[in-house]
């Protein structure tokens with residue numbers, strides 16, 4: 001299950017992403033190609049139903065916070081902490097989150113370094129940790145390590161929300177990529193040929209999805225008590241998974 005991966009530790013990577021691919025990513029979001037509409041509406045309902053009392057959230061790879069802001073409106077959130085490599089994205093995030101009435105903190109940095117630091121500092125535990133389209137860059141071993149660290153950053157009764165591409169059971173990465181990119185070619189119809197090429201290059205070189213079974217196995221190993229899939233897109237490539245402590 002070991003795949004080569006982006007080392008995820010370079011702010012140059014993120015600046016390049018912001019400069020070259022951010023505009024395309026905005027187009028992808030605006031056309032709901034990655035199903036943010038459905039997913040963040042489910043997340044909002046989960047936050048409202050699961051947390052009657054106040055809650056805190058850590059958001060890894062928060063980007064510009066467009067959708068998480070919508071999900072957090074009219075909830076009982078009291079503390080939000082966003083982490084992202086890109087200062088440009090965080091600048092927009094601060095503005096997007098301005099209307100939200102809670103304590104906000106944005107850390108510009110690599111979550112592969114920030115998360116262990118929070119663990120070492122014995123930072124106050126979070127009720128919810130979100131990683132939305134941010135962990136698929138990591139190798140299997142890095143995801144395993146990260147999810148273990150996140151378990152120790154969560155309150156008892158808290159939850160880790162993973163929104164990302166997920167392979168089918170026993171589907172190897174190459175087969176997943178073929179299926180995923182066929183869907184992109186067919187359905188992401190408003191991308192120009194050049195935008196499509198850049199997207200294909202990004203996905204082929206940066207996306208290293210796991211199967212749901214492997215993610216559930218990792219979560220059991222790190223003492224999460226329960227896992228459930230709250231959303232799977234019609235093409236069976238994207239999932240919203242919830243791991244409860």
Ligand SMILES: C[S@@+](CC[C@H](N)C(=O)[O-])C[C@H]1O[C@@H](n2cnc3c(N)ncnc32)[C@H](O)[C@@H]1O
Nearest residue numbers: 008014061062063084085086110111132133134
């Ligand atoms: C595809 S965007 C997702 C943004 C947002 N979470 C969403 O769902 O729309 C991935 C974000 O994760 C950030 N990112 C990727 N790897 C990271 C890392 N190792 N540490 C911190 N941020 C990272 C990127 O800068 C980018 O803003």
